[in-house]
Amino acid sequence: MSFSIKKQGDIVVVDVEGQLIVGNRQELKQKVLDELEKGEKKFLIDFSQTGYIDSSGLGVLVSLSKKIREQGGELRLANLNDDLKTLFELTKLDTLFQIADTRERALESF
Protein backbone atom coordinates (compact mmCIF):
# COMPACT_ATOMS: atom_id res chain seq x y z
CA MET A 1 0.00 0.00 0.00
CA SER A 2 1.29 3.39 -0.94
CA PHE A 3 0.34 6.86 -2.08
CA SER A 4 1.63 8.60 -5.16
CA ILE A 5 1.35 12.32 -5.61
CA LYS A 6 1.61 14.25 -8.86
CA LYS A 7 0.62 17.67 -10.14
CA GLN A 8 -1.79 18.05 -13.00
CA GLY A 9 -1.88 21.77 -13.79
CA ASP A 10 -2.58 23.44 -10.46
CA ILE A 11 -4.24 20.34 -9.00
CA VAL A 12 -2.49 17.93 -6.64
CA VAL A 13 -3.58 14.39 -7.55
CA VAL A 14 -3.12 11.63 -4.98
CA ASP A 15 -3.53 7.97 -5.93
CA VAL A 16 -4.32 5.58 -3.06
CA GLU A 17 -2.79 2.24 -3.99
CA GLY A 18 -3.99 -0.65 -1.80
CA GLN A 19 -5.78 -0.04 1.48
CA LEU A 20 -6.38 3.18 3.39
CA ILE A 21 -6.43 1.96 6.97
CA VAL A 22 -5.19 2.65 10.47
CA GLY A 23 -1.66 1.48 9.60
CA ASN A 24 -1.02 4.02 6.83
CA ARG A 25 -3.53 6.84 7.26
CA GLN A 26 -0.92 9.16 8.86
CA GLU A 27 1.27 8.83 5.79
CA LEU A 28 -1.54 10.07 3.54
CA LYS A 29 -2.38 12.87 5.96
CA GLN A 30 1.20 14.07 6.15
CA LYS A 31 1.72 13.98 2.38
CA VAL A 32 -1.38 16.10 1.75
CA LEU A 33 -0.60 18.50 4.61
CA ASP A 34 2.92 19.00 3.23
CA GLU A 35 1.44 20.07 -0.10
CA LEU A 36 -1.08 22.32 1.65
CA GLU A 37 1.76 23.95 3.54
CA LYS A 38 3.56 24.61 0.26
CA GLY A 39 0.53 26.66 -0.78
CA GLU A 40 -1.35 24.12 -2.90
CA LYS A 41 -5.14 24.66 -2.83
CA LYS A 42 -6.72 22.07 -5.14
CA PHE A 43 -6.62 18.39 -4.22
CA LEU A 44 -7.99 15.30 -5.90
CA ILE A 45 -7.78 11.88 -4.25
CA ASP A 46 -8.26 9.03 -6.74
CA PHE A 47 -9.40 5.62 -5.42
CA SER A 48 -9.27 3.62 -8.66
CA GLN A 49 -6.49 1.44 -7.22
CA THR A 50 -7.87 1.21 -3.69
CA GLY A 51 -8.97 -1.99 -1.95
CA TYR A 52 -10.82 -1.11 1.21
CA ILE A 53 -10.97 1.85 3.60
CA ASP A 54 -11.55 1.54 7.35
CA SER A 55 -13.00 4.07 9.79
CA SER A 56 -9.58 5.63 10.45
CA GLY A 57 -9.10 6.08 6.72
CA LEU A 58 -12.49 7.77 6.48
CA GLY A 59 -11.54 9.88 9.50
CA VAL A 60 -8.37 11.11 7.80
CA LEU A 61 -10.34 12.12 4.72
CA VAL A 62 -12.76 14.09 6.93
CA SER A 63 -9.85 15.76 8.72
CA LEU A 64 -8.08 16.65 5.45
CA SER A 65 -11.27 18.02 3.98
CA LYS A 66 -11.61 20.39 6.96
CA LYS A 67 -7.97 21.50 6.87
CA ILE A 68 -8.05 22.12 3.12
CA ARG A 69 -11.27 24.15 3.46
CA GLU A 70 -9.76 26.18 6.31
CA GLN A 71 -6.95 27.19 3.95
CA GLY A 72 -9.44 28.22 1.29
CA GLY A 73 -8.79 25.11 -0.78
CA GLU A 74 -10.92 22.39 -2.33
CA LEU A 75 -10.89 18.60 -2.13
CA ARG A 76 -12.50 16.21 -4.61
CA LEU A 77 -12.69 12.42 -4.53
CA ALA A 78 -12.87 10.23 -7.63
CA ASN A 79 -13.25 6.65 -8.83
CA LEU A 80 -14.94 5.03 -5.85
CA ASN A 81 -15.99 1.51 -6.80
CA ASP A 82 -19.43 0.22 -5.76
CA ASP A 83 -18.14 -1.21 -2.46
CA LEU A 84 -16.40 2.02 -1.50
CA LYS A 85 -19.47 4.02 -2.51
CA THR A 86 -21.51 1.86 -0.14
CA LEU A 87 -19.08 2.67 2.64
CA PHE A 88 -19.49 6.41 2.03
CA GLU A 89 -23.28 6.04 1.85
CA LEU A 90 -23.50 4.02 5.08
CA THR A 91 -21.60 6.73 6.93
CA LYS A 92 -23.35 9.53 4.98
CA LEU A 93 -19.93 10.85 4.02
CA ASP A 94 -21.20 10.98 0.45
CA THR A 95 -23.00 14.15 1.62
CA LEU A 96 -19.79 15.73 2.91
CA PHE A 97 -17.48 15.13 -0.05
CA GLN A 98 -17.68 16.09 -3.68
CA ILE A 99 -17.31 12.74 -5.42
CA ALA A 100 -16.81 12.33 -9.16
CA ASP A 101 -17.19 9.12 -11.15
CA THR A 102 -13.98 9.62 -13.08
CA ARG A 103 -10.68 11.43 -12.65
CA GLU A 104 -11.40 13.56 -15.71
CA ARG A 105 -14.73 14.76 -14.33
CA ALA A 106 -13.14 15.52 -10.98
CA LEU A 107 -10.36 17.53 -12.66
CA GLU A 108 -12.91 19.48 -14.71
CA SER A 109 -14.98 20.27 -11.60
CA PHE A 110 -12.41 22.61 -10.03
Added chain:
Amino acid sequence: MTDIRSRGEDAAPLGELRIALEVSIPSDVRYIERVVEIVRSQCMAVLFAPRHCALNVPVALSEALSNAILYGNGEDPGKHVRVRAQVDDEQLVLEVADEGTGFDLEEETNDPTQLENIEREDGRGLFLMQQLMDRVERFDDHGNVIRLTLKRGA
Protein backbone atom coordinates in the same frame (compact mmCIF):
# COMPACT_ATOMS: atom_id res chain seq x y z
CA MET B 1 -8.46 -18.91 -7.02
CA THR B 2 -10.16 -22.01 -8.37
CA ASP B 3 -13.93 -21.85 -8.39
CA ILE B 4 -15.08 -25.00 -6.60
CA ARG B 5 -18.33 -25.02 -8.54
CA SER B 6 -16.58 -24.91 -11.89
CA ARG B 7 -15.08 -28.34 -11.44
CA GLY B 8 -18.25 -30.09 -12.55
CA GLU B 9 -19.86 -33.19 -11.11
CA ASP B 10 -16.69 -34.42 -9.42
CA ALA B 11 -16.51 -31.32 -7.20
CA ALA B 12 -16.79 -31.92 -3.46
CA PRO B 13 -20.09 -30.64 -2.05
CA LEU B 14 -19.65 -27.16 -0.67
CA GLY B 15 -21.93 -27.90 2.30
CA GLU B 16 -19.31 -30.22 3.77
CA LEU B 17 -16.54 -27.66 3.62
CA ARG B 18 -15.65 -26.06 6.95
CA ILE B 19 -12.62 -23.93 7.63
CA ALA B 20 -11.41 -22.99 11.09
CA LEU B 21 -8.30 -21.02 11.79
CA GLU B 22 -6.65 -19.18 14.62
CA VAL B 23 -4.15 -16.37 14.30
CA SER B 24 -2.28 -14.56 17.06
CA ILE B 25 -0.60 -11.21 16.46
CA PRO B 26 1.33 -8.69 18.56
CA SER B 27 -0.41 -5.39 19.36
CA ASP B 28 0.81 -3.66 16.22
CA VAL B 29 -1.55 -2.21 13.59
CA ARG B 30 0.87 -3.19 10.80
CA TYR B 31 -0.36 -6.80 11.16
CA ILE B 32 -3.99 -5.92 10.39
CA GLU B 33 -3.78 -6.05 6.61
CA ARG B 34 -2.15 -9.49 6.64
CA VAL B 35 -4.73 -11.01 8.99
CA VAL B 36 -7.57 -9.53 6.93
CA GLU B 37 -6.07 -11.07 3.80
CA ILE B 38 -5.88 -14.51 5.42
CA VAL B 39 -9.54 -14.42 6.51
CA ARG B 40 -10.72 -12.90 3.25
CA SER B 41 -9.11 -15.72 1.27
CA GLN B 42 -11.03 -18.27 3.37
CA CYS B 43 -14.30 -16.49 2.57
CA MET B 44 -13.43 -16.62 -1.11
CA ALA B 45 -12.63 -20.32 -0.80
CA VAL B 46 -16.19 -21.07 0.30
CA LEU B 47 -17.63 -18.72 -2.30
CA PHE B 48 -18.97 -15.95 -0.15
CA ALA B 49 -20.47 -13.11 -2.22
CA PRO B 50 -17.82 -10.87 -3.82
CA ARG B 51 -19.16 -7.87 -1.88
CA HIS B 52 -18.79 -9.74 1.41
CA CYS B 53 -15.20 -10.65 0.55
CA ALA B 54 -14.31 -7.15 -0.68
CA LEU B 55 -16.19 -4.92 1.76
CA ASN B 56 -18.03 -6.44 4.73
CA VAL B 57 -15.36 -8.83 5.96
CA PRO B 58 -12.24 -6.68 5.42
CA VAL B 59 -13.73 -3.50 6.92
CA ALA B 60 -15.47 -5.12 9.92
CA LEU B 61 -12.45 -7.27 10.79
CA SER B 62 -10.10 -4.35 10.33
CA GLU B 63 -12.22 -2.33 12.80
CA ALA B 64 -12.30 -5.14 15.37
CA LEU B 65 -8.53 -5.60 15.11
CA SER B 66 -7.69 -1.93 15.43
CA ASN B 67 -9.98 -1.57 18.45
CA ALA B 68 -8.32 -4.58 20.08
CA ILE B 69 -4.80 -3.35 19.36
CA LEU B 70 -5.27 0.36 20.13
CA TYR B 71 -7.85 0.38 22.93
CA GLY B 72 -7.99 -3.18 24.33
CA ASN B 73 -4.24 -3.70 24.51
CA GLY B 74 -3.17 -0.05 24.38
CA GLU B 75 -0.56 -0.99 21.75
CA ASP B 76 1.41 -2.78 24.47
CA PRO B 77 3.92 -4.93 22.52
CA GLY B 78 3.81 -7.54 25.29
CA LYS B 79 0.09 -8.13 24.72
CA HIS B 80 -1.43 -10.14 21.90
CA VAL B 81 -4.63 -10.19 19.88
CA ARG B 82 -6.11 -13.56 18.98
CA VAL B 83 -8.37 -14.05 15.99
CA ARG B 84 -10.53 -17.11 15.46
CA ALA B 85 -12.36 -17.57 12.19
CA GLN B 86 -14.85 -20.28 11.31
CA VAL B 87 -16.33 -20.36 7.85
CA ASP B 88 -18.78 -22.82 6.36
CA ASP B 89 -21.47 -22.77 3.73
CA GLU B 90 -23.85 -20.89 6.03
CA GLN B 91 -21.87 -18.25 7.85
CA LEU B 92 -18.61 -16.69 8.90
CA VAL B 93 -17.96 -16.30 12.63
CA LEU B 94 -15.01 -14.17 13.69
CA GLU B 95 -13.81 -13.73 17.26
CA VAL B 96 -11.25 -11.07 18.06
CA ALA B 97 -9.88 -11.28 21.61
CA ASP B 98 -7.63 -8.79 23.37
CA GLU B 99 -6.22 -8.57 26.89
CA GLY B 100 -8.27 -5.54 27.91
CA THR B 101 -11.14 -5.17 30.33
CA GLY B 102 -13.83 -4.75 27.68
CA PHE B 103 -16.44 -2.06 27.08
CA ASP B 104 -20.17 -1.55 26.74
CA LEU B 105 -20.94 -2.14 23.09
CA GLU B 106 -24.23 -0.23 23.08
CA GLU B 107 -22.93 2.69 25.06
CA GLU B 108 -19.84 3.10 22.93
CA THR B 109 -21.62 2.93 19.58
CA ASN B 110 -22.43 6.40 18.21
CA ASP B 111 -24.41 7.27 15.14
CA PRO B 112 -21.82 8.99 12.96
CA THR B 113 -24.46 9.90 10.39
CA GLN B 114 -26.04 12.48 12.73
CA LEU B 115 -25.38 16.03 11.59
CA GLU B 116 -23.38 16.87 14.72
CA ASN B 117 -21.10 13.85 14.18
CA ILE B 118 -20.61 13.90 10.44
CA GLU B 119 -17.40 15.96 10.58
CA ARG B 120 -15.88 13.98 13.43
CA GLU B 121 -12.65 12.22 12.64
CA ASP B 122 -13.41 9.22 14.90
CA GLY B 123 -16.42 7.25 16.07
CA ARG B 124 -17.28 5.20 12.98
CA GLY B 125 -15.63 1.86 13.85
CA LEU B 126 -18.31 0.13 15.94
CA PHE B 127 -21.05 1.59 13.76
CA LEU B 128 -19.46 0.14 10.62
CA MET B 129 -19.04 -3.28 12.26
CA GLN B 130 -22.75 -3.31 13.06
CA GLN B 131 -23.74 -2.13 9.60
CA LEU B 132 -21.57 -4.64 7.80
CA MET B 133 -22.18 -7.75 9.94
CA ASP B 134 -25.41 -9.58 10.75
CA ARG B 135 -24.54 -9.80 14.44
CA VAL B 136 -21.96 -8.15 16.71
CA GLU B 137 -21.52 -9.43 20.27
CA ARG B 138 -19.07 -8.65 23.05
CA PHE B 139 -18.26 -10.89 25.96
CA ASP B 140 -15.50 -11.73 28.43
CA ASP B 141 -13.46 -14.89 28.09
CA HIS B 142 -10.11 -14.43 29.87
CA GLY B 143 -10.11 -11.00 28.23
CA ASN B 144 -12.35 -9.02 25.96
CA VAL B 145 -13.87 -10.74 22.92
CA ILE B 146 -15.81 -9.30 19.99
CA ARG B 147 -17.73 -11.85 17.93
CA LEU B 148 -18.80 -10.92 14.41
CA THR B 149 -21.23 -13.11 12.49
CA LEU B 150 -21.98 -12.78 8.79
CA LYS B 151 -24.56 -15.01 7.15
CA ARG B 152 -23.58 -16.25 3.75
CA GLY B 153 -26.67 -14.76 2.04
CA ALA B 154 -26.83 -14.00 -1.63
